[in-house]
Each structure stands twice: as C-alpha cells, then as structure tokens.
Amino acid sequence: MIDVYAPTGLIADRHKLAENLARTVMRWEKVPEIPLFLDNTAAFVHELDTEAFSTAGGDNRSEDLASAAGEQGCADLVTTASIAALDVFPGFPVYGATKAYVAHLGTNLRQELAPKGIRAMTVEPGIVDTELQNQIADADVRRRLSDTRDRIEWLTPADIAEVVLFAVSRPARVSLPAVPVLSSGQTR
Template sequence: MSTNTTSQSLAGRVAVVTGASSGIGAASAEKLAALGARVVVLARRADRLAELVERIEKNGGRAVAIAADVTDVEALKAVAERVEQEFGGADLLLNNAGVMLPAPIEELATDQWKQQIDLNITGLMNAIGVFTPQLVKAAAERGVADLINTSSIAAQNIFPTFAVYAGTKAYVSHLSRTLRAELGAKKVRVSVVEPGIVATELQSHVTDRGALEWLEGSKETMEWLTPEDVAETVGFIATLPPRVNLQQVTVMPTGQAS
C-alpha cells in the first residue's frame, strides 16, 4: 500500500465557487483552475465574473461564469441542473459568499442582521442543498469530493459589535463539523476555513464607526492576509490524498493575536 502523501492535481474535477466576484472567492477560483479543475464561478455581479473567467482562461485554465444570487434557492437549483447537464456534476463546492456588517446590538440594525443571516447562513444552506447530491454521486464514482466552507476566526474569538456576524460564522463552523460526520462515510470531505483579517471587499461594506476605526488601526500593527493566502489553503485542502480530511483550518496574519 502506498504511503505517499504528495498532493495531487485537480485535473478532471469540477469546482463550484460561490461569492466568486472578488476577494477569497475570486482568488480561490483562480487557484483551483490553476490546479487543473474546471471552475464554475457564481456571484451576482456578472461583469466581475466575466473578468475573472477572462483571467483564468488567459492563464490556461477553464472556467464558466453564472450570475446567481445564493439566497434565491430556485436560481441555485437551475445552476445545479446546468452544472449536472454540462459538466456531469460538481465534485468540489467552495461556499464563500458572505457579508460582514458589525454594529452595536443596541442599535437594532435589523436590516443588517437579516442581510447577514440571509447570505451567510441561508445562502450557504441553499448551495449545500442543491450541490450535495452531486458531491455524493461524484465521491461514489471517483473516490473523493470536497465541500469547503469559508468561516472566520470570529466563529471562535470575541469581537465587540460583531455579534451577529460572529454568530453566523459560528453556525458555518459547527455545521461543517457536523456535516463531516454525516458525509465522511460517503467519501465527501468537509472542511471549514477560518481566516483572520483578510484584505477583501468585506471591510468596504462596514458602516459602524467603531468597527471601522478598529479595522484601520489594525493595519498599523499587522500585515493583513491576502485573498491569495486563503486560496492557497483551499487548494492545499482539495489536493490532499482522498484519505486525508482537514476538518478545520485557521489561517491567521502572523501579527494578529486573536
């Protein structure tokens, strides 16, 4: 029996990436394509997706863009049907769509609460719901499939005014651990990636002054992660031998203490 643990390429695999129009999603799509996967990139901004596909193809990769809102389950069902018909189904799903809107709980920013829950939780579940049958089928046929969810260090650590966001990410992390117990026996690996501060568009959506000051101040004390740093982690997880499942990976800036 071979004990070789050398990472394998993703040639022949079909990867679906949500939240692919920028940041970690876009960088991960490029990384997975560079590793040989055919990548289906999903997000609402069709123009950004077109630019991403152009970059991937320019670098010799293969990608297809589908504009879709993950909070719309019917739209996602149509996407899953197209992926099944055109590519035989997905064997890797990276759930990366999300939003971060910190605010003191006493402000009762209920619209922002709903937005975070709808995208970070309901959107995640929609994607898992429509693509898990394809992952299970692919794993049975090929011996491995991957479900990778993007969470946050906020799922573990405490950040004032980030309560709702942190709660949604705690959901993502615990869901991932539980799904691993359910799907692992079917050869579907489930992993959750919990990054610390990453330089993405998430910060541009923040409106709370206190949170903005904290984020800006952190730039003076540490070098933030880049989306490519997290994408490298995603690529590493996906290219491990089928017997290896990294259940939870925390990726932190060297200078971030918590």
Template structure:
C-alpha cells in the same frame, strides 16, 4: 496563473469545482488557483461582468471555466445553476461556499436590515448552495473516490469582537454545521472543511459602516500588521483539495502572523 508549491499544476485534473462569491476577493483568487491546478471551475456571483472577466483570464491561461450569474439567496436560481454545472462539466466534486457579507454594528442600534442581510447570505444562501450541490458531491465521491465541501467561516466564529455579534453568530453556524456535515458525509467520501481566516484584505471591509469596527480595522493597519491576501486563502483551498482522499482537514484557522486574536 501558476500553482503553488505542493499543489502541482495537474493535482486537480478531472475535478469539477464550484466557487460562490467568485466575483472578487477570496472567491476570485480561489477560482484562479483551482483552475491553475487543473480543475474545471464554475464561478457563481451576482456581478456578471466581473465573472466574465474572471472566466476570460482563466481561459487565456489554458483553463476551463463557466460563469453563472446567481444570487445564492434565491433557492430556485441556485438549483438552476447546479443543473447547468452538471450539464456543462458533470457533477461537481469540489464546492467552495464563499459568498458572504460582514456588517458589524452595536446590537443596541437594532440594525435589523443588516442582521437579516447577514443571516440571509451567510446562512440561508450557504444552505441553498449545500442543498443544491450535495447530491452531486455524493455521486461524484462514489464515482471518483473523493469530493470536497469547503465552507468559508471566520476567526469570528471562535473569538469575540465588539459589535460583530450577528456576523460572528452566522460564522459560528458555518463552523458547527461543517463539523456535523463531516460526520454525515464523510462515510460517503465527501470531505467537509471549515476555513476560519483572520483579517483578509477583501471587499468585506468596504461594506463596514460601524465607526468602532472601522477604527479597529484602521488601527490594525496602522500598527504595521500585514493582513492576509485572498491568494493566501486560495492556496489553502488548493492544498486541502489535493490531499490524499483519506485525509480531511476538518477545520483550518488561518491568521496573519501578527494578529493577536
């Protein structure tokens, strides 16, 4: 585990990072990256065995990590997790809201269960985490001069993809919410950033059952287009968190070079 150029191994020393959706993909890679830069990391997800394995790798590399098995749609459980982070590490000053799900389907199918699942996790879960940890971010920013709230959105928040209407709507919420929160929390030295990746090779694709979406994903692979890797996104998180305290990357779009939209 090593820090990237521009993100030195001690650039986040003293920081306390919380990452949701940390059992795989972007969340897992981000936890390892932030730990490599010196942050103590609390990793949140539902799959305890994967979290334990992640914590073991981080600690074997000399880092400090805490695994918290939690479903972010459970408001009380998220608050309990926030209290445990504060007890173990002190107030969190770097929150990466990454937990999410992508379930595209034509709107005419009325896949109401999938609609609700995406709204519950991508919106309600995100708000539960923001609600529980914002007091810590504000206190930490007052004490240390800076704190960061990073919300994982998607290029789908901006661009149009057939059959992705509900997912795209949840991510548009994330991006627009982030811009509002930046205005609200920026004066308190809490930087707010929305990251909007294009196609990233993660477990999200394995949840897709819609034939049209599967064909689109397959065609992008067959064209030879190199997808983003979770570590590419993790590197960006590490970079923005290590910036001088007066610099806030409000909205970052991260695309595979060959992805047209």
C-alpha cells in the same frame, strides 16, 4: 453575514436580495432592530461568470458530490467561516454568530458526509483584505479594524485560496476538517 454566489445575471436586484437576506439573518438570530445590528449585519451577493468555475477536468457544471466521491475516491465540500466563530470581537456580534453557525454546520456535515467519501472542511480566516471593511457602518468599529493594519499585514483572498487548494489536494485518506488561517501577526 451571509454570502450568496450565483451566475452573473441570475439575480435581477442584488441589492434588494442582500438587504432581505441580512434582515432574515437578524430575524433568525432574534436580534433587535437597533443601529448596532442594522449597521453590522450584512449579506453579499457575488456574481460569478460560468467561466469562473471549473473542475480539474474542465467541466463547469456542478456535479453531485456523492457520485464524484464514488468516481474519484473522495470529494470536497468547503465552507468559509471566520476566526470570529471562535473568539469574541467587539462590534461584530451577529457576524461572529453567523460564522459560528457556519463552523458548526461544517462539523455536522463532516459527520453526515464522511461515510459517503465526502470531506467537509471549514476554513476560518482571520482578517482578510476584502469588501467587508467597506460595509461597516459603525465609525468606531471601522477605525479599530483599520488600526490593525498598523500592527499586522492582512491576509489576501489569494492566501485563503492557496490554503483551500492545499487542503483539497491531500490524498483521500487525509482530512483537514477545520482550518483557522491567521496572518502571522494576528493572535486572534
């Protein structure tokens, strides 16, 4: 899965972009075009109003992280992977592989950016109540995922946001490089 965040109205055909990105992920992963992968490889295009982004100082322009680190003592780059990057979840092979890529990218970014005062963190959520569950075409996989609601309370996007807020609000000397976040009842 791949997520793209863009200002509202920037992308004329979000559906076509999402389809092309998902197919690109499949080509990059060199997986065959069979229903298992076609139905479980996804891309999400999220539109954000420019008012949905702001620095603590009220600026809604994207600033260069290195200059921000120089001015403020540190800057943060947060990527989102998944617990699926660490464990195997039947029915989600491409999703798990793409999230493993994001986790590995985060590890490499930490090595490259730390000397510049930039903390790179990868948050690795467990089951979060998002639109992903509505995008799964395989009925058996959808049922298995839905059945977990009977056993555990799913995380919310707000739960993840609070963890990220906690991590980036630490003093410059503290870095939380990889943060798995699970529902209390989720073992993996």
